Amino acid sequence: MKTGIVYDSIYLEHRIGVHVESHERLIGIMNYIEDKKVLDNPNFKLIESRKATTEQIKYVHEESLINEVKDASEVARMTGHIQNLDMDTAVSAKTYEASLSSVGGNLNGIDSILEGEVNNVFASVRPPGHHSNSYKCAGFCIFNNIAVATEYLLREKNFKRVAIIDWDCHAGNGTSDIFYNGSENGEVLFFDSHQDGRTLYPGTGFINDIGREAGLGRIINFPMPPRAGDDVNIIFFNEIIAPVCDEFKPEFILISAGFDTHWTDRLTNMGWTYQGPANYLKKIKELAKKYAKDRILITLEGGYEIDKQAIAVYNCLQVLNNNNQLIEEKSKESDKDVLNYVNNKVIPNLKDTLKPYWNCF
Secondary structure, X not given: OOEEEEOOHHHHHOOOOOOOOOOHHHHHHHHHHHHOOHHHOOOEEEEOOOOOOHHHHOOOOOXXXXXXHHHHHHHHHHHOOOXXXXXXXXXXXXXXXXXXXXXXXXXXXXXXXHOOOOOXXXXXXXXXXXXXXXXXXXXXXOOOHHHHHHXXXXXXXXXXXXXXXXXXXXXXXXXXXXXXXXXXXXXXXXXXXXXXXXXXXXXXXXOOOOOOHHHOOOEEEEEEOOOOEHHHHHHHHHHHHHHXXXXXXXXXXXXXXXXXXXXXXXXXXXXXXXXXXXHHHHHHHHHHHHHOOOOEEEEEOOOOOHHHXXXXXXXXXXXXXXXXXXXXXXXXXXXXXXXHHHHHHHHHHHHHHHOOOOOOO
């Protein structure tokens, strides 16, 4: 088993001042895996990025958005001042270049898998992408990395069925918007587990948000109550993801991995541990083995406690490479009220909503 790690120093040049989505996030990850001598292991391969073309960015984004980012970066370069696209999302002189390379790093990761150089990939990239839709950057995100990667698989690599799993604590509203009506180029299935939108930005991602037209029944939201622990996402996997994927049979699995689900994260109220994402990934790997020839690409989204994120990423790298010796902290199981709510309300309601579209329910 060989695992690729996408990284490029250009990602550090998206510098937007004092901000939780800081270049220090990637420095923390890369320093940690260097301390653990991950890249000294021949089972891991460092993958360089490339710049995605504007034509590839236009697979999911309007030209006006691309120009907005490019122009704002140029203004930042000329003035030396960070430019704001909205209250949360900022652009510096190198943001446009970093954003093209963030998308392109994911595309290089896909190529490395398809060319047999690696079995799977973790793309340690920024800026992140899952809040950006076709016409608007939002939520610290510039170009939607996972959405472009999906269309790249469908348009350029002739895949027919791609599954996206988003485990960031915030709903992946941009990805959901982009694929809400499906794709003209193949079938896209989007699973989005996140903290309930009534309690957290962006305030979306409810059970009855299930897509339209070709996307109907293919947008699957799992709004988790605050304090939900590692056990809750496993319930979602066993009850919803696994049976749906047994019908859908994805040929490639893409993961939007946010590590802001950790119980200490300053922006969220979830209860996951260092090992929570990695144990979830173990289950996803079983599906990839069954249907997708082990093909998994993970792209980095959120995660704002730098040291905790680095450990959680390291654990995911170990699982990708078939090493289940994880760095663990004391398990944080969900309390009885959370489990009752999930098992007796969220899961039954979700199954009822999806029943017309999936035989498994």
